[in-house]
Amino acid sequence: MDPFQYVYVIRNSKQLEFHEFANKMASKTFDYPALSRGKFPELKExxxxxxxxxxxxxxxxxxxxxxxxxQDIFEWKCSQATDWETEKMYKFCCSVMFEASFVTLYGRVPAADGHKVISEIRDKFIKFDASFPYLAANIPIELLGATKKVRKELIHHFLLQNMTKWLGGSKVVQARQDIFEKYELLGDYDKAAHHxxxxxxxxxxxxxxxxxxMYYLLRHPEALAAVRDEIDHLLQSTGQKRGPTYNIHLTREQLDNLVYLESALNESLRMCxxxxxxxxxxxxxxxxLEGNQEVVLRKGDWIALYPQILHMDPEVYEDPKEYKFDRYIENGKKKTAFYKAGRKLKYFLMPFGSGIxxxxxxxxxxxxxxxxxxxLLSHFDVELAENKAVRLDNSRMGLGILLPDVDIAFRYKLRSLRN
Ligand code: HEM
Incomplete structure (x- = not known):
């Protein structure tokens, strides 16, 4: 609970291991054989x-x-929006991010109905994901309705004979495939389950x-305006035009320099x-531990850090329940110095975990x-279409980013090219 002690846990990575736990949970949840050293030497490494x-x-x-x-997906999905189009926000984010991530990592499904194939995988994924917290909590999959069948169908999409049909996938997935091929004891289904x-x-x-x-930006017009301003300015300064061709290119440096966008994103990560x-x-x-404190641990004892306590600590973040899009900016630059009781924190934002x-x-x-x-913001005017509160659904507390408890409608329309 004390963020000043985190470092002592994180740096003792030899005695305080996480793989055993993660391996057990993941192999059960995703249905592949546990990565035992005897059976699969060095697979984890x-x-x-x-x-x-x-x-x-x-x-x-x-x-x-x-x-x-x-950009291809936005063009395909949204380029007809010359007048306001209304959609549910979670559904929209899910559909765009799932397809873009899938195509980027695993490749394009070349069939004429490629979008349809991916959306079928996505719909099954959503069903599986709804059961994820229960699987993680060790509830037998047999008690979770159709989850077992859905998982099996999902895994089947990743059998080698299907994956080889997908074009232009990523190096990371290709390299994973190459590694799995070296392990004779991994069956075809097991490899697919890893994918x-x-x-x-x-x-x-x-x-x-x-x-x-997206939700917090739309809820806070001043945040939306500042982020959009930054985006428009970058487009202008690099001589790029938004427009029907969806052909924007951003270098790593340009992405890194979007300080308002990054701060807004960090702020929403802090909260969710x-x-x-x-x-x-x-x-x-x-x-x-710090200050000559000691904890006597037995083999097999668990230690858990729970950074959400830090993220919501009013001593670190003033009004922690409030969304402040520029919390991570100081004098126009990224802010990285945060304090608790007058002392600078080494860890202040940990949505991505820590150490090993x-x-x-x-x-x-x-x-x-x-x-x-x-x-989204460079091409479209966007606003909420419903005035209701969306809260965090705490059912996957401890397991990553929390989902919203309800979906909310928003509308979007292509921005005029003049303003
Ligand atoms: C907002 C987005 C994301 C968040 C908040 C997030 C968070 C996390 C966290 C907290 C863990 C550690 C879990 C643990 O302690 O056991 C983790 C592990 C992992 N993440 Fe992410 N992640 C995100 C996106 C991604 C993306 C885009 C990829 C890949 C393209 C990815 C790949 C992985 C992998 C492979 C692991 C397991 C690492 C291992 O084998 O040790 N994550 N993620």
């Missing part, structure tokens, strides 16, 4: 190594593909996080993220959400 494809230069490439795919698990990781949190970022960082003690040992269990897709996730909002 090999899979971790290829997270390099989500950083550095490969990150630029995958982000460019995502930008292009997002499905990666799909869940790549969209399960990004979709609700995109929803909250609820992931618990769990570690299990690998041996009996004494965990030394930190999300490898965090840079891509931030880029994806920025690009979604960039395209």
């Amino acid at each position: 090999n899979l971790h190594r290829i997270y390099q494809y989500l950083q550095g230069k490969p990150l630029d490439i995958i982000s460019d593909h995502m930008m292009k795919n997002l 499905f698990a990666f799909l869940w990781a790549s969209v399960g949190n990004t979709i609700p996080a995109t929803f909250w970022a 993220s609820s992931s618990m960082n769990i570690r299990i003690s690998q041996e009996d040992f004494v965990l030394k 269990s930190m999300c490898p897709g965090r840079f891509l996730a931030m880029n994806e959400m920025k690009m979604f909002l960039f395209i």
Whole structure:
């Protein structure tokens, strides 16, 4: 509960491990055999190594593909909106982000009805995702209605004979495929289940996080105006035009420099993220904490950090329940100094976990959400079409980004090219 102690837990990664726990939970939830060292030597390490494809230069490439795919989807879905069109916001974010992420990571389904195939996978994904908190809580899948059947159908989409038909997928997925091929004890279904698990990781949190970022912006006109201003300014200064061709290109530096957009996004992540960082003690040992404090741990003891307490701590964030889009900006620059009781915090925002269990897709996730909002706000006038409160649904507390308790209608219309 005390953020000044986090560092002592995070840096003891040898004694305080998370893989055993994550492996058990993920293999059960996504239906692949646990990554035991005896049966699958170095599989875990090999899979971790290829997270390099989500950083550095490969990150630029995958982000460019995502930008292009997002624009294609916006063009296909929204370019007729010369007058107001109304849609449900969560459904909209889900449909755009799911398809763009799917095509970017796994490739395009070349059939004439490619969009339809992906939306069928998405609909099954939504059904599976609704049961995710129960699976994570160890409820037998047999008690969860059609979840077992839906999971099986989803996994079948990722069998090699189906995946090889998809065109232009990412290096990270290709590299995962190559690794799985080296393990004879992994059956075809097991490999497909691993791919499905990666799909869940790549969209399960990004979709609700995109929803909250959009929702809070639309609820706060001053935030919307500031972010839109920043976006328009970037387009102008780089000589790019929004318009019917949907051909905007953003470099990593330009994305990084969108400080208002990033701050607004961080602020919504602060408010909607609820992931618990769990570690299990690998041996009996004494965990030394700040100020000569000690905790005597037994092998098998659990430690959990729960950063949402930090995110909602009024000593760190004034009026923590209020959305302040510029909370992470100081003198026009990114703000990274946050204090509690006069002391600077090393950790102040942790939607992506910490240390050894930190999300490898965090840079891509931030880029994806920025690009979604960039395209939306640069091309469209957008406003809420309903005046109702949307609250966090706490049923997946501890497991990542919380979903909204209800969906809400919004409307959008192509912006005039003159203003
Ligand atoms: C807003 C979006 C996202 C959030 C908030 C998020 C959050 C997290 C968190 C908290 C974990 C650690 C879970 C734990 O402690 O066990 C994690 C793990 C993971 N995330 Fe993300 N994530 C996001 C997007 C993505 C994306 C876009 C990708 C991939 C393209 C991705 C890939 C992964 C993977 C593969 C893991 C497991 C890492 C491992 O094997 O240790 N995530 N994510």
